[in-house]
Amino acid sequence: MNGKFAPKSKWNAIDWVDVFSQIPTPRALLIGPDHVFSFANDGYLEVVGRDRNQLLGKSVREIFPEFVEQGLTELLDRVYQSSEACTVAAREVNICRQGCEEIFYFDFTYFPMRNITGAVEGILCQGVDVTRAVRAKTELEAEVRERTLELEELHENLRTLNHDLMRVQDEERRRLGLELHDSAGQLLAALKWKLDPLQRELGAERPDLRKLAQDALELLGELSQELRTVSYLLHPRLLDEAGLAIALRAYVEGLKERGGLSVTLEIDPNLQRLSQGIELTIFLTVQESLTNIFRHAKTKSAKVRILYNSRFVKVQILDRGQGIPGFTSLKDPNVKLGVGILGMRERIRQLKGQLDVESGAGGTIVTAVLPIGCVNEDPVLAPKKCA
Numbered sequence: 552m553n554g555k556f557a558p559k560s561k562w563n564a565i566d567w568v569d570v571f572s573q574i575p576t577p578r579a580l581l582i583g584p585d586h587v588f589s590f591a592n593d594g595y596l597e598v599v600g601r602d603r604n605q606l607l608g609k610s611v612r613e614i615f616p617e618f619v620e621q622g623l624t625e626l627l628d629r630v631y632q633s634s635e636a637c638t639v640a641a642r643e644v645n646i647c648r649q650g651c652e653e654i655f656y657f658d659f660t661y662f663p664m665r666n667i668t669g670a671v672e673g674i675l676c677q678g679v680d681v682t683r684a685v686r687a688k689t690e691l692e693a694e695v696r697e698r699t700l701e702l703e704e705l706h707e708n709l710r711t712l713n714h715d716l717m718r719v720q721d722e723e724r725r726r727l728g729l730e731l732h733d734s735a736g737q738l739l740a741a742l743k744w745k746l747d748p749l750q751r752e753l754g755a756e757r758p759d760l761r762k763l764a765q766d767a768l769e770l771l772g773e774l775s776q777e778l779r780t781v782s783y784l785l786h787p788r789l790l791d792e793a794g795l796a797i798a799l800r801a802y803v804e805g806l807k808e809r810g811g812l813s814v815t816l817e818i819d820p821n822l823q824r825l826s827q828g829i830e831l832t833i834f835l836t837v838q839e840s841l842t843n844i845f846r847h848a849k850t851k852s853a854k855v856r857i858l859y860n861s862r863f864v865k866v867q868i869l870d871r872g873q874g875i876p877g878f879t880s881l882k883d884p885n886v887k888l889g890v891g892i893l894g895m896r897e898r899i900r901q902l903k904g905q906l907d908v909e910s911g912a913g914g915t916i917v918t919a920v921l922p923i924g925c926v927n928e929d930p931v932l933a934p935k936k937c938a
């Protein structure tokens with residue numbers, strides 16, 4: 552169609568109106584600066600809901616005044632004046648058909664039609680009605696948004712459930728620990744109180760019975776010790792009574808005495824009492840990390856560091872052991888973790904904190920940072936007065 556490139560005689564012989572009439576998608580030819588319809592194919596007439604007679608010889612502004620405020624006539628003016636084609640994708644177009652405004656979406660192009668001298672004579676409008684595709688896409692997007700919201704809600708519910716379960720479990724462990732220590736512990740103390748004089752009274756004439764009483768007392772001692780350990784593991788009573796620093800010192804001492812692990816504790820001297828939830832989470836994080844070092848790190852020493860300011864408490868558990876095999880980062884789905892680390896992470900996340908693990912051939916560093924301020928807002932977890 553461009554006179555500069557086409558062999559004139561050959562193209563002039565082609566009936567362009569016939570060609571455009573055969574094309575099923577909308578086509579129209581507009582002539583002059585007022586964009587007067589000189590041709591419209593059936594596809595165009597169908598979309599705009601007009602007869603050919605209604606369009607031909609009339610300007611776009613006359614037939615479609617609604618196009619003015621939608622900026623379409625301005626677009627035509629620009630193409631006519633600049634002589635540059637304009638392509639638009641999935642553009643919303645409101646067309647007034649039989650008195651009713653209907654919304655369509657078109658991919659369309661306005662091509663400037665130049666004469667032999669290169670001057671623009673008119674515009675060829677060609678478009679594809681993509682209304683159904685756009686609507687389907689919009690509906691699909693809305694559906695995806697809705698499903699995503701539902702999923703997020705379910706996820707949040709699961710989180711809440713998990714949080715509640717952890718609380719109930721903590722409460723149950725605390726209750727069991729205290730019960731074992733207080734009730735069963737008291738009964739064992741009373742039993743010892745009764746066995747002691749019995750053993751003393753059994754004279755030399757019944758060494759067999761005296762030996763039995765002696766054995767019973769030794770078993771009783773072991774049972775008491777075992778009971779105290781189980782009760783402590785269920786819930787470190789010291790934590791509630793004396794706070795994190797003292798409970799951790801006692802725990803670390805216990806580890807050393809049992810010949811397990813030598814742990815250096817560095818606790819910020821300004822550390823204050825924190826909420827029950829935070830203190831328990833930190834204690835369990837240290838406990839799990841030290842247990843991991845004992846079980847997996849192939850080293851006999853570790854360090855626990857607790858830093859504190861008015862907004863955050865930061866806990867680090869460090870070892871110079873063999874590192875977690877194949878570890879890259881906590882986010883790496885290929886790294887196989889057990890309930891220990893995942894449980895720690897979940898507990899810390901519940902308190903709006905963050906758990907980070909770095910591990911390599913030089914050892915492992917577990918870091919937990921917990922905001923103090925945020926938890927203060929939770930009345931259940933409100934911090935106690937400083938010790």
Ligand SMILES: Nc1ncnc2c1ncn2[C@@H]1O[C@H](COP(=O)(O)OP(=O)(O)OP(=O)(O)O)[C@@H](O)[C@H]1O
Binds near residue numbers: 843875887888
């Ligand atoms: N300090 C460490 N040094 C070396 N490897 C470690 C260390 N901590 C964890 N690991 C490795 O990371 C894995 C996951 O630890 P995690 O505590 O999640 O599970 P676990 O200790 O195997 O089992 P549990 O669920 O009983 O805690 C461990 O199996 C171990 O291979």
Ligand SMILES: [Mg+2]
Binds near residue numbers: 839843889890891892
């Ligand atoms: Mg573990």
